[in-house]
Amino acid sequence: MEKLCYETLEKLGYDGYLLKEAPERVLQFGEGNFLRAFVDYFIDILNEKTGFNSKVVLCQPIAPGLADMINEQEGLYTLFLRGFENGQKVNAKRVISCVSRCLNPYKDYDAVLDCAKNPDLRYIACNTTEAGIAYDPSCQFTDVPADSYPGKLTQFLYRRFEIFGKEAGKGFVILSCELIDNNGKELEKCVLKYAEQWNLGEDFINWVKNENLFCSTLVDRIVTGYPRNEAAAICEELGYEDNLINTGEVFGLWVIEAPESLKKELPFEEAGLPVLICDDHKPYKQRKVRILNGAHTSFVLGAYLSGQDIVRDCMDDEVICGFMNKTIYDEIFPTLTLPKEELESFAASVTERFKNPFIDHALLSISLNSTAKWKARVLPSLKGYVEKTGTLPKCITASFAYYLAFYNGTTLTEDSLNAVRPAGDEYSVKDDKPVLQFFYDHRNDDAEALTHAVCTNVDFWDEDLTKIPGFEAAVAGYLKAIKEKGAYEVMKECLN
Structure with a gap:
């Protein structure tokens, strides 16, 4: 079987969109699955729909990477966007042709810096992981290359300044996706x-x-990457060998905080893409964190204690799905500032994303570090709801009790606290060591004592949660009920 390249596609009579030649107008730090299923996908659509006419030159941000493989395939790869959309199962295939080449700065840094000489280069995109945007004072200007990504970017910008510094309009639009x-x-x-x-x-x-x-910017798409178990069968069906097959969910959203003028430069709207250029990305980030991430954190621990293992299966259970929807629509919505129609549209997409038949999203994997997640994703909704209504949100309060019940383990190991769910199977609670030690120390507390200990742990929450009127007593009540009736019955009661 021949490798994916332009010649192979020609032989196979491929009739999809392909852009063989175009100026390199985008430099991208990062060649991994996410950027190739997100930024490069959007650029590819821009090229097809608006004549954007741009190639993307990739730069491998760390020493081990995909540069050789990408160059062997002439920058081409097959992307499958799969999921559930408008009530239908979707599996959309596209060969992405916007990538020109991939550079390895650890083998040839001059090739990267030479991109600064290109007068057509206008955009820099990056996703170097959360740890990538960090200032490391040990980096030196003379390093080849600088160890940190901001260090490499500074070196690159300085080269650009040396060449075009006296010419207006030769700086960059830098789109950070970390x-x-x-x-x-x-x-x-x-x-x-x-x-x-x-x-x-x-x-x-x-x-x-x-x-x-x-x-x-705010980026939102689950990218599942190379489908190892399906790759051989997919290549057989495609008729070519593709070592860079990429997969992701159908849903995608990119919110870019930038002046209105950027809409003309980057005509995403004209291409019908889910990319929003606006003057403030924060309300959209708040919406994502509180609705998508907050929904996850609110229901998964209770769902797991109720006997479920996969997110998709929870969506088929009317009690669990009902609990999630009540949390979102009745308790999170009132705390957000975006128009109701936008919130409803996003919430509907969340349910469809959770139903994705191509992703087995394990509840236990979502449970990782639930303490920090509850603080960042759910606590702001709890406080916002109380502030707005003067009452406690029933489902969010119960979700805190589920968190306590889930963390009620009996055996502490080097990296986990082991517990047993009602069905009898053992599971591991994964969190920071001090968190696991705290719950282990309180493993024999009754409902009231455990609730008080956790609520007053300022190290967890940066505040004393017993100051929220009625919260401690309500959580202790739910925790007792979970132990007596079971997690599922408590969910049912929350819906009444």
């Missing part, structure tokens, strides 16, 4: 710190600030 708050602004801060540390001069610092636009 999963941290204000990712674009944090990246800019790191670059400016390096500019100062490396004494690159006031002219360069002013050029960075005035000629470059660091955009904070």
